[in-house]
Amino acid sequence: MLVQLDHVKKIYDDFALELNMQIPENCVTGLIGANGAGKSTAFKLMLGLIRPDYGTVNVLDRKASDMTVMEKEKIGTVFSDSGFSEYLTVQQVIHIMKNFYTDFNENLFQKQCEKLEIPLKKQIKEFSTGMKAKLKVILAISHDSKLLILDEPTAGLDVIAREEILNLLRDYMDTPGRSIVISSHISGDLEHFCDDVYMIHNGKIVLHEETDRILDEYGFIKVPEQEFAKLDKEYILRIKKENFGYSCLTDQKNYYLENYPGIVIEKGSVDEVITMMVKGESI
């Protein structure tokens, strides 16, 4: 496992984060949650910037809080409040990166900047939001890291800039053995990018599932009230009262299709599944 959080608990005055997470090699993991859900806190734990009150956080086979500077070079990061002084040009940033990272690949970095039209001689403060976001990701992937920890790298971007960033990340994943943990408060952003999704709500994981399973096996059963009464509730995760009766989220769509001929089951997006997990009623 590249990242392993075992029974982790981090407690602040009015907030507690509880996490069990495993991130294997060759895997893109999405961390999805609303503002304040605990995503940045989870990332700070993984980087050893804060310590858990309970449990253990291991990253690249080391206790996160014990990682040396050399070991941290194997992790590429993007945080909303991180980055270089905006008075620098990219050319000056290259100079700093070369001094800071033993494995900084200047050639790859310059190629990516060229491809995404990031000017080398302009001060970063003159960049658009999209250009700054792209620069941060290019920097994170240009020092031969094994793991990327990306906190909302696509926040506030238009569709084209978002796709450009996801394409950079897809190229990064072409090298075997690497993994990405990426957060967003918009699950649709990551739906076709992540292999695995953790949904965090108020500091707790409310859903952990492979994206393919969500798309293939989760569904919304739509039934009138009389049929709802007769429905086997074994594989129903959440329900919601609707005008027509009930909408029921299942993670075993085929069970209901086989046992209830003619039943209406609609496919849900990752977004809809997550909304139902948070807002729907448990049985």
Ligand SMILES: Nc1ncnc2c1ncn2[C@@H]1O[C@H](COP(=O)(O)OP(=O)(O)OP(=O)(O)O)[C@@H](O)[C@H]1O
């Ligand atoms: N150092 C701290 N001291 C006290 N409370 C904190 C601290 N850091 C984070 N919190 C609290 O932890 C909660 C989760 O914050 P966190 O930044 O992890 O959420 P998030 O999911 O990343 O949200 P956002 O999308 O807004 O960045 C919030 O209620 C926040 O106030």
